[in-house]
Amino acid sequence: MKIAMVGSGYVGLVSGACFADFGHTVVCIDKDQSKIDRLHDGIMPIYEPGLAELVESNVKAGRLSFTTSLAEGIKDANAIFIAVGTPSRRGDGHADLSFVHAVAREIGENLANDVVVVTKSTVPVGTGDEVERIIGESGSSHKVSVVSNPEFLREGAAIGDFKRPDRIVIGAEDEFGQETMREVYRPLFLNESPILFVNRRSSELIKYAANAFLATKITFINEMADLCEKVGADVQDVSRGIGLDGRIGKKFLHAGPGYGGSCFPKDTLALLKTSEDYDSPTRIVEAVVKANDTRKRSMGRKVLDAIGGAEGARGKKVALLGLTFKPNTDDMRDSPAIAVAQTLTDAGVEVAAYDPEGMELAKPLMPNVTMCEGSYEAIEGADAVAIVTEWDAFRALDLERVKQIAKAPVLVDLRNIYRPEDVRNRGFTYVSVGRP
Ligand code: UDX
Numbered sequence: 001m002k003i004a005m006v007g008s009g010y011v012g013l014v015s016g017a018c019f020a021d022f023g024h025t026v027v028c029i030d031k032d033q034s035k036i037d038r039l040h041d042g043i044m045p046i047y048e049p050g051l052a053e054l055v056e057s058n059v060k061a062g063r064l065s066f067t068t069s070l071a072e073g074i075k076d077a078n079a080i081f082i083a084v085g086t087p088s089r090r091g092d093g094h095a096d097l098s099f100v101h102a103v104a105r106e107i108g109e110n111l112a113n114d115v116v117v118v119t120k121s122t123v124p125v126g127t128g129d130e131v132e133r134i135i136g137e138s139g140s141s142h143k144v145s146v147v148s149n150p151e152f153l154r155e156g157a158a159i160g161d162f163k164r165p166d167r168i169v170i171g172a173e174d175e176f177g178q179e180t181m182r183e184v185y186r187p188l189f190l191n192e193s194p195i196l197f198v199n200r201r202s203s204e205l206i207k208y209a210a211n212a213f214l215a216t217k218i219t220f221i222n223e224m225a226d227l228c229e230k231v232g233a234d235v236q237d238v239s240r241g242i243g244l245d246g247r248i249g250k251k252f253l254h255a256g257p258g259y260g261g262s263c264f265p266k267d268t269l270a271l272l273k274t275s276e277d278y279d280s281p282t283r284i285v286e287a288v289v290k291a292n293d294t295r296k297r298s299m300g301r302k303v304l305d306a307i308g309g310a311e312g313a314r315g316k317k318v319a320l321l322g323l324t325f326k327p328n329t330d331d332m333r334d335s336p337a338i339a340v341a342q343t344l345t346d347a348g349v350e351v352a353a354y355d356p357e358g359m360e361l362a363k364p365l366m367p368n369v370t371m372c373e374g375s376y377e378a379i380e381g382a383d384a385v386a387i388v389t390e391w392d393a394f395r396a397l398d399l400e401r402v403k404q405i406a407k408a409p410v411l412v413d414l415r416n417i418y419r420p421e422d423v424r425n426r427g428f429t430y431v432s433v434g435r436p
């Protein structure tokens with residue numbers, strides 16, 4: 001099959017490289033000339049484990065190529081995927097569909113054969129209808145079927161998620177769309193990954209419902225963690241105790257500083273907008289969004305409390321370890337670390353930070369934070385060390401060294417990666433999330 005992938009960002013590039021690896025011929029298209037030039041040179045625009053190798057081997061095999069020309073890239077394609085961004089629109093939280101619409105228009109103007117157009121970008125319910133209408137305006141006589149096929153990739157584990165998905169969701173309205181998608185994903189049928197054929201609107205909603213549900217699970221356990229601290233319970237035990245019930249499930253019950261990233265914050269807001277538009281309230285999602293926003297700041301106050309509270313903290317120093325919204329990515333979007341750092345600097349605290357991959361993108365978001373070359377440089381002279389993101393590098397800190405170079409042995413572990421007794425036995429004041 002020949003596949004065109006419009007948009008070579010996170011989703012487009014990972015999906016394109018994986019489809020090529022399945023044996024399809026894939027052209028990744030992007031308007032950004034410098035991005036395409038760098039891809040030609042084997043330089044990835046994002047940090048994702050395994051991606052550079054996957055791209056390199058498929059380019060070598062002649063199955064994967066890059067271009068800035070949509071007209072050229074979609075020529076003879078059996079399926080054209082739209083994988084451009086759908087950021088939150090400034091001011092109102094609706095998903096901004098201007099990029100999707102622009103691509104649909106360009107596809108319509110350049111159609112040269114019958115084709116299936118697939119929205120891979122996360123798009124609100126009804127976008128498929130709109131894409132169909134826009135392509136139809138070109139007046140082309142070629143047959144076009146518009147299909148929804150949301151992605152469920154986690155950053156840092158995207159390639160594995162793509163190749164071994166829990167499920168594939170396809171929202172197709174006709175036989176042509178269904179059959180083409182069956183061919184596109186044939187290698188995964190052989191792996192027996194469940195594939196769900198639904199109507200296009202259901203498919204679009206599945207993506208938002210999945211992300212909102214996961215965000216709810218995280219927020220639920222975060223609130224339980226707060227309650228645990230008050231009543232003297234341990235959230236790790238509570239999480240295990242409820243998670244073993246198969247109806248609840250063990251995953252996504254890890255308490256922490258709140259969810260961030262490119263999907264949950266944006267998608268929960270967009271879902272709220274859709275429910276507002278259709279006058280069908282989603283009160284639970286509304287509460288989740290509020291609770292998560294509040295939480296990020298309250299985690300900053302937790303760190304402040306460990307160094308003497310808002311009053312006593314002025315002039316003190318905190319080492320922030322981990323800035324990205326989660327490990328194994330350089331993504332800083334809506335990372336809790338931003339709010340934590342802000343709360344600290346607002347209180348007159350000096351903040352020194354280190355992250356294995358996120359420093360470049362973090363700098364402009366945290367202008368008052370000193371960026372360091374490594375963990376121990378940040379810890380030098382600090383009144384407390386706060387772990388915000390659970391990178392492996394922070395799981396094995398040399399606590400003796402920390403004690404020697406820090407001003408005070410205080411560890412605030414917002415990801416619960418240490419065992420309280422291990423740290424306390426070494427003479428530290430240890431604060432974590434939802435544990436006595
Ligand atoms: C998510 C979805 O998992 C994916 O299916 C979707 O396509 C895109 O959004 P991603 O944003 O890469 O993927 O991150 P994920 O690993 O899901 O984590 C999201 C946030 O939740 C992170 O900030 C993480 O730290 C937090 N989280 C996750 C918790 O605080 N506790 C948990 O138990 C799980």
